[in-house]
Amino acid sequence: MSETASEISKIADAGRRSRRSLLDDPRLRAILLQALLLIVVAGLGWALFENVRANLASRNIASGFGFFDVTAGFAIGQTLIPYAESSTYGRAFVVGLLNTLLVSGIGIVLTTVLGFLIGVARLSRNALLSRLAGAYVEVVRNLPLLFQILFWYLAVLGTMPGPRQSLSIPGGVYLNNRGIMLPKPLFGAGSGAILIAFLAGCALAWMLSLWARRRRAAGKTVATGWITLALVIAPPAAAFVLAGAPISFERPELTGFNFSGGLRILPEFLALLVALVTYTAAYIAEIVRAGILAIPRGQAEAAYSLGLRRAPTLRLVVLPQAMRVIVPPLTSQYLNLTKNSSLAAAIGYPDFFYVFAGTTLNQTGQAIEIIAITMAVYLLISLLTSAAMNVYNRRLALQER
Amino acid sequence: MHRFVYALLIIAGFSVSTARVEAAVLDQIKAKGFLQCGVSQGIPGFSSPDDKGNWTGLDVDVCRAIAAAIFNDPTKVKYTPLSAKDRFTALQSAEIDVLSRNTTWTLSRDTSLGLNFTGVIYYDGQGFMVRKDKKVNSALELSGASVCTQTGTTTELNVADFFRSRKMKYDIVAFATADETVKAYDSGRCDVFTTDVSQLTAEKLKLAKPDDHIILPEIISKEPLGPVVRQGDEQWFDVVKWTLYAMINAEELGVTSKNVTEMTKSPNPEIKRLLGIEGKFGEALGLSNDWGVRILKHVGNYGEIFDRNVGANSKLNIDRGLNKLWSKGGLQYAPPIR
Numbered sequence: 001m002s003e004t005a006s007e008i009s010k011i012a013d014a015g016r017r018s019r020r021s022l023l024d025d026p027r028l029r030a031i032l033l034q035a036l037l038l039i040v041v042a043g044l045g046w047a048l049f050e051n052v053r054a055n056l057a058s059r060n061i062a063s064g065f066g067f068f069d070v071t072a073g074f075a076i077g078q079t080l081i082p083y084a085e086s087s088t089y090g091r092a093f094v095v096g097l098l099n100t101l102l103v104s105g106i107g108i109v110l111t112t113v114l115g116f117l118i119g120v121a122r123l124s125r126n127a128l129l130s131r132l133a134g135a136y137v138e139v140v141r142n143l144p145l146l147f148q149i150l151f152w153y154l155a156v157l158g159t160m161p162g163p164r165q166s167l168s169i170p171g172g173v174y175l176n177n178r179g180i181m182l183p184k185p186l187f188g189a190g191s192g193a194i195l196i197a198f199l200a201g202c203a204l205a206w207m208l209s210l211w212a213r214r215r216r217a218a219g220k221t222v223a224t225g226w227i228t229l230a231l232v233i234a235p236p237a238a239a240f241v242l243a244g245a246p247i248s249f250e251r252p253e254l255t256g257f258n259f260s261g262g263l264r265i266l267p268e269f270l271a272l273l274v275a276l277v278t279y280t281a282a283y284i285a286e287i288v289r290a291g292i293l294a295i296p297r298g299q300a301e302a303a304y305s306l307g308l309r310r311a312p313t314l315r316l317v318v319l320p321q322a323m324r325v326i327v328p329p330l331t332s333q334y335l336n337l338t339k340n341s342s343l344a345a346a347i348g349y350p351d352f353f354y355v356f357a358g359t360t361l362n363q364t365g366q367a368i369e370i371i372a373i374t375m376a377v378y379l380l381i382s383l384l385t386s387a388a389m390n391v392y393n394r395r396l397a398l399q400e401r
Numbered sequence: 402m403h404r405f406v407y408a409l410l411i412i413a414g415f416s417v418s419t420a421r422v423e424a425a426v427l428d429q430i431k432a433k434g435f436l437q438c439g440v441s442q443g444i445p446g447f448s449s450p451d452d453k454g455n456w457t458g459l460d461v462d463v464c465r466a467i468a469a470a471i472f473n474d475p476t477k478v479k480y481t482p483l484s485a486k487d488r489f490t491a492l493q494s495a496e497i498d499v500l501s502r503n504t505t506w507t508l509s510r511d512t513s514l515g516l517n518f519t520g521v522i523y524y525d526g527q528g529f530m531v532r533k534d535k536k537v538n539s540a541l542e543l544s545g546a547s548v549c550t551q552t553g554t555t556t557e558l559n560v561a562d563f564f565r566s567r568k569m570k571y572d573i574v575a576f577a578t579a580d581e582t583v584k585a586y587d588s589g590r591c592d593v594f595t596t597d598v599s600q601l602t603a604e605k606l607k608l609a610k611p612d613d614h615i616i617l618p619e620i621i622s623k624e625p626l627g628p629v630v631r632q633g634d635e636q637w638f639d640v641v642k643w644t645l646y647a648m649i650n651a652e653e654l655g656v657t658s659k660n661v662t663e664m665t666k667s668p669n670p671e672i673k674r675l676l677g678i679e680g681k682f683g684e685a686l687g688l689s690n691d692w693g694v695r696i697l698k699h700v701g702n703y704g705e706i707f708d709r710n711v712g713a714n715s716k717l718n719i720d721r722g723l724n725k726l727w728s729k730g731g732l733q734y735a736p737p738i739r
Contacts, residue, residue: 060632061493061515073558075573085561158588177589178547178572256545257535257592258572267590268574348576348585354552358577362486362553365514367493 052368067364068093074359076350078266089360096355097377103273103351104338104381111277111337112330115284120314122289133285140282146343148279153271153347160267163258172251174259179270181252182263190243197239198232205231268349272341280337287329291322323396331389335382342378352377426498426630426637427471427687435477438464439497442482442578445603446711446719447503447523456480460501462706463522463628467499467644469699470692484578486553489514492631499641500629503600505555510629519642521627523711524723524732526620527559528598530605533615535592540619544569549591551575551582556596559622583607597624602717640686646735647693650675651702653726653735658701661694674738682738693738703733 023029056063068090075085080098083091122133140148158177161167166176174181205228212222240247252262295318303313342353353374361370430436440448440460448458456464456478465475481497492500493515503525504510506518531537531546540563550557552575564571574591576582583604586594594601598616605611628645630638651657654672656664665676673679676697677690684690700706704726708714712721725731 056515058633059493059515060512062513073561074552074575075557075561075571077573077575085565154584154588158590162589257543258545258547260545260570345577346581348552348574348581350575354577358486359552359557359575362489363509363558365489365493365510367490 056368062364062366063369064366065369067360067366067369070364072360072363074363076355077348078269078350089364092360093352093356093373096350096352099350099355100338100341100344100352101381103269103276103341103344103349107273107276107280107337107341108334110273111280111284111333114277114281115333116288118281118285119288119292122285123292137282137285140278141286145275145279145340146346149272149275149343149346152275153267157267157271163254166254166259172249172262174252176259177267178258178264179267180265181259182265183249183251184261184263186248186250188246188248190246193243194236194239194247197235201231201233201235266349268344268347271347272344272349272351276337276340279340280333283333283336284330287326287333288322291326292318294325295321320396324393324398327389327393327396331386331393334385334389338381338385339378425687426634427640430471430498434472435479436464436468436471436499437481437497438467438478439481439483439488439491439500439502440464441502442484442580444503444579444600445606446599446715446717447603448480448482448501450480457710459522459706459710460503460628462700462710463501463645464499466648466696466700466706467641469695470640470644470647470688473689473695473699475699484553485551486577489516492516492629495631498630498637503597503626504629505597506625506627507555515632516629517632517638519628519630519638520645521625521732522645523599523626525597525599525624525626527556527595527622527624528601528620529617530586530594530601530614531592531617533613537617540617540621541567541569543571543593545571546592547572547574547590548593548595549574549576549582549586550595551579552577554596555622555624560595563621579604597626599626599711599717599719602719603711606716636687640688643686643738644692644696647675647696647738648700648703648706649726649733649735650738651693651697652704652733653728656697656702657705658697658699661697665694671737671739680739 023032053063069088071086072089072092073085074092076083076092076095078099079095080102081091081095083095118133118136121129122137124130124133157179160175160177163176163178166174166181168174172183208224208228208231212224215222250261252259252264292314299321300313300318303317308317341351344351345354345358348354356377357370357374361367364370424432438461440456440458443449444458446458448456448460450456461480464478464480468477469475471477481491483491483497483500483502488500488502488504489510491497500516501522503523504518505525506521510516511518529540529543531543537543543564548560548571550560550573557573557575560571560573563569574585576585579596579600582594582596585591587608594604596604598620601616605614605616608614628641630641650671654669654675656672656675661676664672665678667673667676670679674682675693677683677693681690683692686692689695701709707721707724711717711719721731723732725733727734
């Protein structure tokens with residue numbers, strides 16, 4: 001009897017379960033809701049896309065990405081890869097992108113160095129130095145960046161003399177209102193040996209640093225600075241002499257209107273770089289100062305009491321800890337610098353935004369595609385930068401045990 | 402459960418046909434009471450604001466003539482100053498009704514941009530300006546020069562063609578606005594400034610020492626400049642086109658802003674049709690029949706606006722050249738009103 005009773009109750013259970021709506025299952029309901037939301041979002045996206053497509057077609061405006069293969073027909077003032085007027089819009093896209101990466105890459109390195117120096121200087125016990133650093137931060141940080149770019153371009157570089165009255169700097173360097181002309185290194189046969197020697201020297205220096213780290217971990221002090229420097233410089237220098245000095249220089253020469261030959265740095269590039277570096281450095285200086293002040297005084301005092309002087313205390317005790325505070329806001333300054341480089345349009349430096357979202361957009365008239373690609377490219381650059389910085393940040397993070 | 406139903410309804414609402422029918426441009430303009438006209442950011446003679454903020458110039462007079470034809474009032478225009486780079490987007494997105502901004506008529510602009518050129522108000526060509534002390538007499542001597550130009554223009558492409566086809570070297574320095582370009586040339590950043598000759602003549606006046614510069618004799622391109630409208634509204638296209646033709650026909654027939662009232666009594670049937678005494682040509686365009694009188698009374702014929710803005714009676718003092726009437730050896734020719 002008990003058997004049949006349990007049998008009956010089982011059947012009843014099953015019946016009750018089947019009568020219950022599927023929506024009463026919380027897990028199923030959650031999945032269903034997510035799916036619905038996805039459909040809503042996708043539907044909206046599709047509607048938007050269709051709407052744009054239909055409107056463009058009804059107005060006879062060309063659309064699609066076919067323009068990438070079309071001859072651009074315009075010249076670009078600074079090209080890191082070979083580019084001619086007969087190149088395609090696709091190539092112009094790459095040229096512009098590389099110009100943006102060049103100014104942001106160099107800018108990030110220089111602004112980091114300058115920002116750290118000023119940030120540390122602001123905390124200096126030397127009143128003059130700290131006041132100067134303070135004044136720099138307050139002035140530079142509080143003037144609009146566009147104004148600073150125009151200042152460097154028009155008021156500083158714009159007043160340089162013409163090519164025929166160039167300021168000459170010994171060593172074949174000339175400065176005029178067309179930019180800076182530098183001797184261009186020409187690598188002859190045997191230059192490869194110098195590169196190999198240099199890489200070998202770097203490898204040795206790296207191994208030395210690994211060894212030194214182990215020694216330090218064992219509580220010994222090792223001074224490796226000079227040896228490292230020698231390892232990096234001596235092998236390529238020796239290879240240079242042994243290979244019979246294969247590197248020669250092409251000096252810029254005044255021919256006709258302008259200098260020809262040599263390397264030329266455009267005034268537009270210089271103005272943009274200097275403005276971006278000095279402007280961003282003011283923010284980085286404040287981040288560095290805040291990072292250092294965030295470390296309890298006890299840390300530095302403990303180092304002093306162990307007999308460390310001020311400089312090694314800062315370098316070995318305070319800064320490594322401060323980096324944990326500094327890195328996250330530093331990342332956003334790097335992103336700012338990269339994005340701010342699009343202000344290049346104001347002075348005609350052919351960066352990505354100017355070449356692609358400016359000239360290419362205007363010549364092809366395909367605003368929607370080009371603006372979408374431009375957004376995607378800046379987003380990608382920013383995401384890659386922050387991904388790299390996040391990796392670095394994770395390595396710095398406090399290892400909790 | 403109701404919420405799901407609503408959500409689905411919302412999606413359905415968005416997905417249903419999103420195409421919309423737009424009202425005719427002419428009706429829109431009549432309803433809002435003014436014409437929105439895209440002009441340059443300041444090119445003397447073509448479109449530039451004076452010290453009181455009133456716009457004047459050849460391109461501006463086209464806008465005023467259209468407004469006069471529609472409203473019998475040439476002041477019912479609002480101007481949108483546009484850079485070369487932004488002008489087409491502004492027109493495509495209907496921010497402006499007509500673009501009258503020394504814009505060169507080319508095939509790609511006429512087709513892939515979804516725009517229509519309504520005619521030619523000025524036959525121009527591209528030239529070069531250099532400093533006199535460079536001792537250059539011909540564009541063929543410009544090899545190795547730095548060239549300042551404005552981006553987003555046919556100029557930028559022509560100069561590339563010119564140097565490329567002659568295997569001459571050059572450095573391009575392209576700026577976003579005309580003002581920046583001129584400033585850079587004036588400060589010595591470039592050896593050469595290149596744009597349409599009419600504009601070179603106009604910009605030359607803005608330089609610190611205009612007499613230190615010369616415009617080289619070579620004309621390297623054809624630059625037919627004219628007003629532009631969006632594709633897809635034939636009526637509006639016709640209004641702008643025939644406003645232009647009315648001014649050219651009027652010059653040919655000798656009708657000016659001064660004598661237009663007397664001319665209404667003229668026995669000449671062509672003049673009668675132009676001034677709406679005979680026929681219903683204005684109504685066919687969606688305007689009133691005295692549209693011709695309105696244009697001429699308020700703005701003038703083609704010869705008058707040319708002389709006043711860029712020709713003999715202006716600071717620019719440009720020769721009519723190609724812009725003479727066809728009957729006087731030039732290219733300006735308008736289809737008949739009949």
